[in-house]
Amino acid sequence: MPSSKVVSRPPSLRRRARRLPFGVAVTGLAAALGVLGSTVLPGAIGTAGASGKVPLVVYAAEGYDSAMTAAFQKATGIPTRLDDDSTGPLLAKVVAEKNNPQWGLLWVDGATAFALLDQQGLLYRGFEPNVGWTTLGKAAVPRDKSYIPTGITLMPAIVYNSKVLSASQLPTSYQDLLSPTWKGAVGMNDPAVSGPTYPFVAGLMNQLGGVSAGEKYFEQLKSNGLHVFQTNDVTLNALEAGTIKLALIQSSAGIGAMLKTPGIKVAFLPKTTVLPGAIGIDKGASKTVRAEAEQFVKFVLTKEGQRVQQSGDPTGDSLYWPVIKGVAPKAGLPSITSIDAQTINPYTWGARENAVNQWFTNNIVQ
Amino acid sequence: MTALAPPVAPAEPGPRPLLRPARPGLGRATATLQSFALPATWILIGLLLLAPVVCFLAIAISPRLFDQGPQWFTLSDLSQALSGPNLQGLLDTVWVGVATAALAVGIGFPLAYLLARTDLPGRGLWTIGIWLVLLLPSWLPALGWERLAAPGGVLVQLGAGDRWLQDVVFGPGGVVLVLALRGVPFAFLAFTAALGGLGREFEDAARVHGAGRLATLRVVVPILAPAIWSALAIVFAESVSDVGVASTLAFNAHFPMATYGLFSAVNNYPSDFPLASAIGWLLVAAVVLPLALQARALRGRSYAVLSGRLRPAGRTALSRRGRLLGLAGVGLFYALALGVPAVGTISASLLRDFGGTVGLKELTLANYRAVFSSSGLASPLLRSLFFALVTATVTVVAGLVAARMLVHSGARRSARLFDFLLLAAVALPGTVFAAGYIFAYNLPFLTKIGLALYGTTTLLIIAYIAGSLPTHARVLVGTVAQVQESMVHAGRIHGAGLLRAWLRGVLPVLSRPLVMAWLLTFCGIFLELPISQILYPPGQPPVSVAINDNLSNYHFGLGMAQSVIAVLLALAVVGVVLGGYRLLAPRGWQRIGGAHG
Numbered sequence: 026m027p028s029s030k031v032v033s034r035p036p037s038l039r040r041r042a043r044r045l046p047f048g049v050a051v052t053g054l055a056a057a058l059g060v061l062g063s064t065v066l067p068g069a070i071g072t073a074g075a076s077g078k079v080p081l082v083v084y085a086a087e088g089y090d091s092a093m094t095a096a097f098q099k100a101t102g103i104p105t106r107l108d109d110d111s112t113g114p115l116l117a118k119v120v121a122e123k124n125n126p127q128w129g130l131l132w133v134d135g136a137t138a139f140a141l142l143d144q145q146g147l148l149y150r151g152f153e154p155n156v157g158w159t160t161l162g163k164a165a166v167p168r169d170k171s172y173i174p175t176g177i178t179l180m181p182a183i184v185y186n187s188k189v190l191s192a193s194q195l196p197t198s199y200q201d202l203l204s205p206t207w208k209g210a211v212g213m214n215d216p217a218v219s220g221p222t223y224p225f226v227a228g229l230m231n232q233l234g235g236v237s238a239g240e241k242y243f244e245q246l247k248s249n250g251l252h253v254f255q256t257n258d259v260t261l262n263a264l265e266a267g268t269i270k271l272a273l274i275q276s277s278a279g280i281g282a283m284l285k286t287p288g289i290k291v292a293f294l295p296k297t298t299v300l301p302g303a304i305g306i307d308k309g310a311s312k313t314v315r316a317e318a319e320q321f322v323k324f325v326l327t328k329e330g331q332r333v334q335q336s337g338d339p340t341g342d343s344l345y346w347p348v349i350k351g352v353a354p355k356a357g358l359p360s361i362t363s364i365d366a367q368t369i370n371p372y373t374w375g376a377r378e379n380a381v382n383q384w385f386t387n388n389i390v391q
Numbered sequence: 392m393t394a395l396a397p398p399v400a401p402a403e404p405g406p407r408p409l410l411r412p413a414r415p416g417l418g419r420a421t422a423t424l425q426s427f428a429l430p431a432t433w434i435l436i437g438l439l440l441l442a443p444v445v446c447f448l449a450i451a452i453s454p455r456l457f458d459q460g461p462q463w464f465t466l467s468d469l470s471q472a473l474s475g476p477n478l479q480g481l482l483d484t485v486w487v488g489v490a491t492a493a494l495a496v497g498i499g500f501p502l503a504y505l506l507a508r509t510d511l512p513g514r515g516l517w518t519i520g521i522w523l524v525l526l527l528p529s530w531l532p533a534l535g536w537e538r539l540a541a542p543g544g545v546l547v548q549l550g551a552g553d554r555w556l557q558d559v560v561f562g563p564g565g566v567v568l569v570l571a572l573r574g575v576p577f578a579f580l581a582f583t584a585a586l587g588g589l590g591r592e593f594e595d596a597a598r599v600h601g602a603g604r605l606a607t608l609r610v611v612v613p614i615l616a617p618a619i620w621s622a623l624a625i626v627f628a629e630s631v632s633d634v635g636v637a638s639t640l641a642f643n644a645h646f647p648m649a650t651y652g653l654f655s656a657v658n659n660y661p662s663d664f665p666l667a668s669a670i671g672w673l674l675v676a677a678v679v680l681p682l683a684l685q686a687r688a689l690r691g692r693s694y695a696v697l698s699g700r701l702r703p704a705g706r707t708a709l710s711r712r713g714r715l716l717g718l719a720g721v722g723l724f725y726a727l728a729l730g731v732p733a734v735g736t737i738s739a740s741l742l743r744d745f746g747g748t749v750g751l752k753e754l755t756l757a758n759y760r761a762v763f764s765s766s767g768l769a770s771p772l773l774r775s776l777f778f779a780l781v782t783a784t785v786t787v788v789a790g791l792v793a794a795r796m797l798v799h800s801g802a803r804r805s806a807r808l809f810d811f812l813l814l815a816a817v818a819l820p821g822t823v824f825a826a827g828y829i830f831a832y833n834l835p836f837l838t839k840i841g842l843a844l845y846g847t848t849t850l851l852i853i854a855y856i857a858g859s860l861p862t863h864a865r866v867l868v869g870t871v872a873q874v875q876e877s878m879v880h881a882g883r884i885h886g887a888g889l890l891r892a893w894l895r896g897v898l899p900v901l902s903r904p905l906v907m908a909w910l911l912t913f914c915g916i917f918l919e920l921p922i923s924q925i926l927y928p929p930g931q932p933p934v935s936v937a938i939n940d941n942l943s944n945y946h947f948g949l950g951m952a953q954s955v956i957a958v959l960l961a962l963a964v965v966g967v968v969l970g971g972y973r974l975l976a977p978r979g980w981q982r983i984g985g986a987h988g
Contacts (some may be wrong), residue, residue: 043448118925122829124458127929
């Protein structure tokens with residue numbers, strides 16, 4: 026039917042009949058949106074909490090962060106808003122927000138990132154909770170107390186499939202990985218994308234004697250067929266698919282895979298680098314927010330907080346070595362004293378992070 | 392309502408005055424309207440689209456402006472973006488974009504023709520499939536291909552994998568293929584909309600004059616030129632801005648693309664926004680290419696064919712052989728575009744581990760049980776549903792206005808600038824678009840005057856709208872270009888006010904493309920990640936962020952199960968909307984743009 030007729034012949038009855046369903050549809054849609062909106066957006070706009078407490082905004086990239094913020098809010102009544110993301114996008118946000126920070130505290134893995142934030146004057150200094158640190162925990166507290174360690178993981182763990190390799194076939198040093206035995210068989214993450222990978226690259230450079238010695242090593246590793254993936258899960262996927270035989274990834278991811286998947290095993294090469302998970306507090310935060318953030322840190326380092334941290338992500342980030350005395354690591358974690366680990370200076374290596382990562386992207390990834 | 396001066400809706404450019412030749416000679420009423428409407432529209436566009444993009448691009452030459460470096464003016468980041476691997480990435484991106492656009496249009500046109508104009512069996516099903524293709528975020532198909540073709544992947548374990556397959560998939564070929572398959576829906580929608588408005592008379596005229604099928608196509612295809620160019624430009628821009636494939640397939644193939652350079656500059660620590668911005672400049676510059684070609688091809692011609700006299704097209708009855716061939720082609724497309732990602736995602740969601748092993752005894756529904764038993768997924772799903780519904784609804788209206796501005800401003804400089812801005816916004820990856828919102832809307836003085844939009848749902852939705860508007864407007868341009876002004880005039884002559892004349896004269900004609908555009912936006916936003924990730928209000932993650940969290944926290948199977956559920960839910964919405972249109976819209980509306988049969 027030509028549409029001009031629709032326009033030029035408007036008998037009122039017919040018009041009603043035609044319009045009604047359309048009107049109903051529009052009204053229905055509007056009503057549905059209203060109902061949906063009111064259910065999914067409670068207190069979406071505006072920031073004041075019901076009790077007059079200011080919400081604490083937590084930027085975090087830990088698997089247990091949502092469990093922890095919920096537990097903290099329940100225990101203290103402080104409204105806590107979580108921005109849960111990977112380390113890369115979170116730090117990008119922190120940098121983009123530099124002239125007007127929106128976060129109250131930041132909780133990610135890697136002391137180097139915090140050291141750099143500190144050097145840029147973005148972290149509140151001088152707060153250290155009164156807890157009994159372990160040796161590794163104490164070593165991870167910076168002199169100016171600009172961030173607080175909350176747990177230790179190691180980078181890298183050597184993850185392998187015991188159905189493909191036996192323990193006796195494993196390499197015993199990083200130099201071994203350059204031999205023909207491991208040609209095309211090694212995979213790791215891109216440090217420019219995977220936050221925890223830079224400390225591994227930096228640690229290896231540190232161990233080999235400096236940046237240029239490290240660059241030479243990675244170039245040799247590349248010519249021996251190194252696979253670079255984006256993040257832990259992709260690298261693990263490649264291991265299980267048989268694309269690679271050894272995955273060099275964060276210990277928590279490796280041990281998590283070991284717990285979940287029969288056949289997957291974890292080993293460590295000398296040396297592996299200590300990767301502290303840590304919390305930093307925004308320097309520009311109001312007094313109230315700062316007090317809340319300090320309360321959050323203290324809560325995390327209580328027995329109750331540690332219980333939440335160890336149960337929030339049982340096959341992932343919860344597989345860390347505690348930094349306070351009296352808390353045992355989760356079952357499945359090897360004793361940390363049995364592992365040849367090193368601590369790198371986060372301030373020295375943090376300042377080099379961007380340059381090293383860019384070099385890695387331009388020369389090893391591509 | 393009969394007064395000549397129409398009620399001024401700020402975002403509604405008026406029609407030309409009654410009974411005037413369709414030249415840009417302006418009556419007083421229209422002039423008044425335009426003097427309000429145009430500046431208002433421009434201010435809105437300026438605030439929503441332009442400010443974030445300009446802020447982001449400014450950082451390349453003046454990092455100091457947003458505290459991102461010491462210099463007030465520098466060209467060093469631009470020169471870095473134009474050298475070494477970054478330059479290689481740019482060149483790769485451009486040729487991949489061209490190849491992708493050509494391939495997507497090459498697939499999209501026959502597909503649209505088969506579904507709109509022939510009696511190919513299963514048309515309804517195939518049409519729904521298009522929405523499914525559109526729904527999948529680009530990393531999902533890439534992941535599916537990787538799972539299939541990787542050494543030790545599904546195909547290899549089934550004994551069908553071969554070396555050549557890996558070489559093709561893990562290389563530029565695979566990148567172009569995945570991007571093109573994803574671009575097909577854009578081309579398909581542009582063509583379906585345009586074919587719908589074409590009516591049958593042009594084909595009939597050609598056939599009456601003795602043209603064969605091929606010669607008829609040669610008559611029809613040039614009339615579709617705006618849609619073809621629209622499709623080419625949009626697929627090019629979408630491909631250029633894609634990060635999902637660049638960071639999976641291309642990354643693993645050591646095939647650097649510009650977006651990956653940009654992505655790693657942002658994600659690197661500390662984020663190198665000046666370099667990211669400089670790469671952004673180049674991506675925007677790349678868009679000039681399709682636009683220039685488009686402008687050249689369409690200059691000085693009119694494509695207004697959609698009038699009140701339009702006769703619905705009939706469907707060509709396919710011969711048995713044609714039907715078989717058509718089905719085989721369409722089937723192949725869906726096998727590649729949907730089958731592969733489906734196998735990848737669903738198989739991964741059913742596996743206990745990280746998805747490496749294939750074997751029936753490894754399959755489990757544990758991941759689905761986990762999704763349903765934890766409350767963590769339900770609220771992000773509902774939230775994203777709400778965001779997508781609002782965004783799609785607002786975008787449909789704004790996109791229509793924008794498309795009209797594009798079409799009716801003709802050769803005016805402002806229209807060309809607007810066109811460029813829209814496409815440039817498509818070419819910028821969501822990540823930098825969102826970062827631009829931080830720079831523009833997180834200024835300290837805004838907080839001081841109580842306008843702290845950053846970190847609120849409002850800004851997230853604004854960014855969604857601004858992010859989908861360009862694609863949306865460009866998809867609609869093809870149809871809007873076909874609407875003859877006489878249709879509103881006819882209504883006015885019969886005594887209808889401007890609004891009613893438009894509602895009852897033009898809206899019915901545009902209803903089907905508008906519904907499609909609504910779905911296009913809905914599907915694009917529902918699983919949108921980059922903008923959501925950067926701009927979501929803390930404590931209220933959209934579903935894509937929740938999925939990404941699981942994927943990046945080594946809960947691969949769980950994340951995949953969430954993806955499957957989310958896609959099914961969105962598909963249900965598509966079904967409801969399409970079904971609702973069929974049931975509720977007046978029959979006359981459905982005839983236009985549809986076809987008999």
